[in-house]
Amino acid sequence: MPKILIIEDDTAFCQMLQKFLTKNGFEVSIGFSIKEAEEHLASSTFDLILSDVRLPKGNGVTLLAQVKRDSPKTQVILMTGYAEVKTAVNAIKEGAFDYISKPFTPEAILGVIKEALKTQVVETQKAVEPSKKVPIEEKKPVGFLKGQGEKSKKLQQYVELVAPTNMSVLLTGESGTGKEVTANSIHLASKRSNKPFVAVDCGAIPKEIATSEFFGHLKGSFTGAIDDKKGHFEAANGGTLFLDEVGNLSYEHQVQLLRAIQERKIKRVGSTQEIQVDIRIIAATNENLLEAVEEGDFREDLYHRLNEFSIEVPSLRDRREDILLFADYFLARANTELDKNVLEFSEETKNILQKYDWPGNLREMKNVIKRAVLFSPTETMFPNALADEVVDGANKEHEVNFSKSDFERERILSALKQTNFNKSKAAKLLQVTRKTLYNKINQYQLDV
Structure with missing residues (x-):
C-alpha cells in the first residue's frame, strides 16, 4: 500500500483529502506545518508527498529541496491557491513531479498521484537491476509510443542506431512533436540508462541565472545563493543532459556550454575548483539552427558539437497512419487521469481526428483527447465532445x-x-x- 504524506495548513481540506485518498487504497499521514512534515520524515519514509506551497514558517519548495536531498525516490506534488507560473517552473526544475492549482477535484489529484507513483515504480525497477540488459521495447519512458507508419519506423530506426553510442544528437522538428520523449528513449536504450536523464528547457532559464543553473554555485557567491547548489551538468553526471530549445541560449552562454562540452569540466559559480563530468548531450530545437549560424545568432562550432548525429522528429500530419494509434494511447491515459471509462471513438470521431491537421502535434492531441474524455458521458466518444476548432478544422x-x-x-x-x-x-x-x-x-x- 503506497504511503502518502499530506502537508496542508487548511485543517478541514487536509482531513477531507486524507479521507478520500484512504478510500482509494493509500496509507495517508497528515501534517499542518513544515515542522510537522520534518517530524514525519524523520520517523518514516513515504512514496509520495503532497504539500501546499504556502505553509506557516516555510514553504513547500523549501521542503521539496530537503526531500529530494534525503529521499530522492520520494515523489513530490505541490499544490497552491496561487497559480504562479514562476513558482511552478522552479518547482519542476527542483524535482517536483507536478504542480496543481486549487481548487481541484479529487479525481484530478488522484490522476496526478497515480502518474507519479507509476513513474516511481519504473525508476525503482531500473535501480534494482542496473546491470540487466533490457530490450528497448521494455525501456520506454512514460509517454513513449512507437508508431507503425514509415516515418515512425524511420525515427525508431535512428533511435536504435545512435542510442548505444556516445554521439551528441540534435533533434529537430516542430513544437509538440515529442522531442523530449525521443531524447528519453535514446537515453533508456543507451549504456547510460541506469544513470540520470536531466531535461533542461533553455528557453525557460532567465539569462541572469543561466550559468548557475548549468554549472551550480557556492553558498554566498551572489545575492540569493543561500546554499551550495549542483547545476544541471553535475546532476546529469554519468547520464544524459537534454537541452531543449537550445537555440534560445544567449551568445555568452553558448560559449560557456561549448567549453564545458569540449573539456568535460565545469566550475561552480564562486569556485576555482574544476569538476570532471561524464555526460552525453542531446539537444533539440524547432528553429533552423543553420540559418541562425549564418545570421550570427548561433555559434557554428557549438552547432557542429551538438550535431554529431541529427534526427528529425516528424510532425503528426506526416504520421497520419499513426493518428488513431496515438489517439487510442491518449484516450487510455486520459481515462486513468480523469477516472473515466471512455472505451472507443465513434467512426465519425475517427474521421475528424484523421482529417484534422494537428498544428500542435502530439501535445495538442493529448490535450484535445483529455478534454473530450472529460466531456464524454458514454463509453463512446462522439464528435460533440471534441473542441469546435478541431471539428471545424x-x-x-x-x-x-x-x-x-x-x-x-x-x-x-x-x-x-x-x-x-x-x-x-x-x-x-x-x-x-x-x-x-x-x-x-x-x-x-x-x-x-
Missing part, C-alpha cells in the same frame, strides 16, 4: 481538398478539349507524364 481541410480536386478535374478536361482529346498533347500541356494523366483520368472517372 477537419471540415475546412476536407472542403479545401474537395475544391482542389474539382479544380484539377476541370483543368484536365480543359486540356483534353484544347488538344482535341489527344492525350499525349494534353499531358504536355499539363506538364505531366502520359502515365500520370491516365491515372488522373481513371481517378476522376472521366469518360474520354
Whole structure:
C-alpha cells in the first residue's frame, strides 16, 4: 500500500483529502506545518508527498529541496491557491513531479498521484537491476509510443542506431512533436540508462541565472545563493543532459556550454575548483539552427558539437497512419487521469481526428483527447465532445481538398478539349507524364 504524506495548513481540506485518498487504497499521514512534515520524515519514509506551497514558517519548495536531498525516490506534488507560473517552473526544475492549482477535484489529484507513483515504480525497477540488459521495447519512458507508419519506423530506426553510442544528437522538428520523449528513449536504450536523464528547457532559464543553473554555485557567491547548489551538468553526471530549445541560449552562454562540452569540466559559480563530468548531450530545437549560424545568432562550432548525429522528429500530419494509434494511447491515459471509462471513438470521431491537421502535434492531441474524455458521458466518444476548432478544422481541410480536386478535374478536361482529346498533347500541356494523366483520368472517372 503506497504511503502518502499530506502537508496542508487548511485543517478541514487536509482531513477531507486524507479521507478520500484512504478510500482509494493509500496509507495517508497528515501534517499542518513544515515542522510537522520534518517530524514525519524523520520517523518514516513515504512514496509520495503532497504539500501546499504556502505553509506557516516555510514553504513547500523549501521542503521539496530537503526531500529530494534525503529521499530522492520520494515523489513530490505541490499544490497552491496561487497559480504562479514562476513558482511552478522552479518547482519542476527542483524535482517536483507536478504542480496543481486549487481548487481541484479529487479525481484530478488522484490522476496526478497515480502518474507519479507509476513513474516511481519504473525508476525503482531500473535501480534494482542496473546491470540487466533490457530490450528497448521494455525501456520506454512514460509517454513513449512507437508508431507503425514509415516515418515512425524511420525515427525508431535512428533511435536504435545512435542510442548505444556516445554521439551528441540534435533533434529537430516542430513544437509538440515529442522531442523530449525521443531524447528519453535514446537515453533508456543507451549504456547510460541506469544513470540520470536531466531535461533542461533553455528557453525557460532567465539569462541572469543561466550559468548557475548549468554549472551550480557556492553558498554566498551572489545575492540569493543561500546554499551550495549542483547545476544541471553535475546532476546529469554519468547520464544524459537534454537541452531543449537550445537555440534560445544567449551568445555568452553558448560559449560557456561549448567549453564545458569540449573539456568535460565545469566550475561552480564562486569556485576555482574544476569538476570532471561524464555526460552525453542531446539537444533539440524547432528553429533552423543553420540559418541562425549564418545570421550570427548561433555559434557554428557549438552547432557542429551538438550535431554529431541529427534526427528529425516528424510532425503528426506526416504520421497520419499513426493518428488513431496515438489517439487510442491518449484516450487510455486520459481515462486513468480523469477516472473515466471512455472505451472507443465513434467512426465519425475517427474521421475528424484523421482529417484534422494537428498544428500542435502530439501535445495538442493529448490535450484535445483529455478534454473530450472529460466531456464524454458514454463509453463512446462522439464528435460533440471534441473542441469546435478541431471539428471545424477537419471540415475546412476536407472542403479545401474537395475544391482542389474539382479544380484539377476541370483543368484536365480543359486540356483534353484544347488538344482535341489527344492525350499525349494534353499531358504536355499539363506538364505531366502520359502515365500520370491516365491515372488522373481513371481517378476522376472521366469518360474520354
